[in-house]
Amino acid sequence: MRSDWAFVEYVARALPQEEREPVLGDMYEVNENAWQALRGIGGLLVRRQVELWKSWRPWLAGFGVALPSSFFLMGLSLSVALSYMRLLCPEMLAQASMTKPSAMVVLVWQALLLIGWSWTGGFVVGSVSKRTLWVSTALCYVPCLICLSRFGIGSMPRFCLLLFLLPGIWGVHHGFRLSKIKFSHALMIAIALTLLIVPTWSSSWLQTRIPQNALLAWVLSIPAWYLVFAAWKRRRESQVEHAA
């Protein structure tokens, strides 16, 4: 291998394996120099990304789910951390006029919502547009970095803002690997999440325990219902295929 091509080979790793081989081979065959090869690969990478962004999928994954969910779920992560602290500190419990069992209920309720919303959001991001996952990831981390730099609650560690990342990354991993979810599973998750947010409409006590208002709670449940819709559509298409 020509030594000046080492960097070209490194940059070409951004291309999928089945494309990298013929592209590098073509450039090698016509004796392109390293600079021409770099320009060619750069151009191909840019064109590939532009092609991807002509579809609605990366826009949904990045700007529709990753970016807004990141903001809202940081708020809920903070609430979960506060609820946990309340359980440990009797003074905080008294300040909130709560008993230990009710504080425990709120903590479990918030934690379930946090896991459910983060996982379903992550699954949608990971499955809808795999080749632009790096953009969706960046869009998720930018608000995190901004909030981490401005976080100012002395008694709480900064990382409590990022509690949502763990179930979120878990969801992205599942979405990226599996791409689809069974209709029955998707429906079960969506119904469970909806049942969890229904009390926020009727109970003022619960409304005060959730950082977002009820409308935002519904917005965060959209990825779960999107998964139901996508699974239903897939099932219908396969039924039509079988019938044909």
Added chain:
Amino acid sequence: MLGEFEYLLITAAAGLGDDAYGAAIREQIETHTGRRCSIGALYTTIERLETKGLLKTWMGEATPQRGGRAKRMIRITPKGVQAASDFYDAVTSVSRGVAWAKRTGSTT
């Protein structure tokens, strides 16, 4: 309806027959048009045409002059032949009577 570059690619591949692959098609296009054909334009168009079912690709043999790397061989499908034929008919039909078409006609 095909685009101009899509037509050039399909026609170059058809002319090359069993020897149609990236570098050879690129050379054909550059020779006949006198314009540089970027590898980015070539491979994104190949993928788009394959998605449309106008051509088929598969990995060919690796040769020493390619640094031991495989070729991406290309074959035009019947649908691709039809699309290229439609494009050619449209171009020749719309060009009938124009000055440069007459000039080409008188030389052939």
